Amino acid sequence: MRTLVGTMLCVAALLASEVSRAAVPTSVPSGCDGSALSRRAYLAGYQQGTVLVDRAWLTVNDCDQLEHFSDIVYQDLQSFVLGGTSSYVVCRYTGVVDGSMAEVDNLWLKCGGDCCDEGILLGQLAGEMYCQLSIMLHGLANPDMFARRPVHMCGYAYQGCCDSNFVGTSRSVPMCLQYTNTPYFDVWDDTRLMQCVYTPPDPVTLKDDQPKK
Numbered sequence: 148m149r150t151l152v153g154t155m156l157c158v159a160a161l162l163a164s165e166v167s168r169a170a171v172p173t174s175v176p177s178g179c180d181g182s183a184l185s186r187r188a189y190l191a192g193y194q195q196g197t198v199l200v201d202r203a204w205l206t207v208n209d210c211d212q213l214e215h216f217s218d219i220v221y222q223d224l225q226s227f228v229l230g231g232t233s234s235y236v237v238c239r240y241t242g243v244v245d246g247s248m249a250e251v252d253n254l255w256l257k258c259g260g261d262c263c264d265e266g267i268l269l270g271q272l273a274g275e276m277y278c279q280l281s282i283m284l285h286g287l288a289n290p291d292m293f294a295r296r297p298v299h300m301c302g303y304a305y306q307g308c309c310d311s312n313f314v315g316t317s318r319s320v321p322m323c324l325q326y327t328n329t330p331y332f333d334v335w336d337d338t339r340l341m342q343c344v345y346t347p348p349d350p351v352t353l354k355d356d357q358p359k360k
Contacts, residue, residue, distance in 0.1 A: 171190065171193065171194065172190070172193060172245075172249075175189045175190065175238075175242075176189070176238075176241060176245075176291060176292060176293045176294060177289075177291060177292055178234075178237070178238070178241075178292040178293040179234070179237075179238035179241065179242075179293065181234070182234065184234070184235055185234040185235060185238045186238075188234070188235045188236075188238040188239040188242065189238040189239070189241060189242040189245075190242060191239060191242065192238065192239040192240060192241065192242020192243040192244075192245075192246065193242040193243070193245055193246035193249075194242075194246060195239075195242070195243050195246065196242060196243040196244060196245060196246025196247035196248075196249075196250065197246045197247070197249065197250040199220075199223055199224070199243070199246075199247055200220055200246075200247050200250035200251055200254070201250065203216060203219040203220045203223060204216060204254055206219060207219065210257075210258035210259070210260070213255070213258060213260045213261075213264060214264065216254075217251075217264070217267075217268040220247060220251060220268065220272075221268065221271060221272065224243070224244065224247055224272060224275070225275070227240060227243055227244075228279070229279055229280075229283045232283050232284060237280065237283070237284070237293060238293070240276075240279070240280075241276065241280070241293045241294070244272060244273075244275075244276045245294075247272065248269050248272055248273070251265070251268060251269060251272075252265065252269070255301070261304075262301035262302055262304040262305040262308075263304045263305065263307070263308040264308070265301055265305055265308075265309075266301070266304065266305040266306065266307065266308030266309035266310075266311075266312065266343065267308045267309070267311075267312045268312075269305075269309055269342070269343075270308065270309035270310065270311065270312030270313040270316065270342070270343060271312045271313075271316045273294075273309070273313050273338070273339075273342035273343070274312065274313040274314070274315070274316030274317040275316060275317075276293075276294070277294070277313075277317050277323070277326075277335065277338050278316075278317050278320045278322075278323035278326070280293050281323060281326035281331070281335075282320075282322050282323060282326070286326055286331050286334070287326075287331070287334050287338075288334075289334065290333075290334050290337035290338045290340075290341060291337075291338075291341060294338055294341055294342065301345070302345055303345050305343075305345065306343050306344055306345045309342065309343035310339060310343045313338075313339045313342060313343055314327075314339065317335065
């Protein structure tokens, strides 16, 4: 448990920097790297996601209220529903989610927040993203088509809680359930691995067998 002085110093640092944001990525998911428009859509969404999280933080502005902050972030992201299946729409949406996850991790690190609690939130966000994409695109062809590996500073407590909530979230959506089983099980399981594992695997170590439509 952090001391009150530690918490106050943390909040002061965040405010002094006007909420230091996660760095803009230098690469995009493979599904958004096919055209300049898709790439721009992803990067614009990523920046939008960081702003969304920063605004949520400023309404809380307290490292001891990370649970309330998590609720706000999750509710805000639930309002982003895919309105089509074009590459622009999909890449913009995944950029928003990825940017939000990266900024949550950035703030969590600054606050010294509980690793399991962060895993719970990001596992939930990753599960929601997987379901949104799978339902709209009728299944993903490979695990990193529209998903990036987030960088986490937490340890294995994060991984276990993220795993659990990714599985629980994705399997609680009736229309998504089919995309967590054969023939999509490997894509679903590898997506969980990429989003939740403490030490992300190299893409070549993921399973070679992909779902057949």
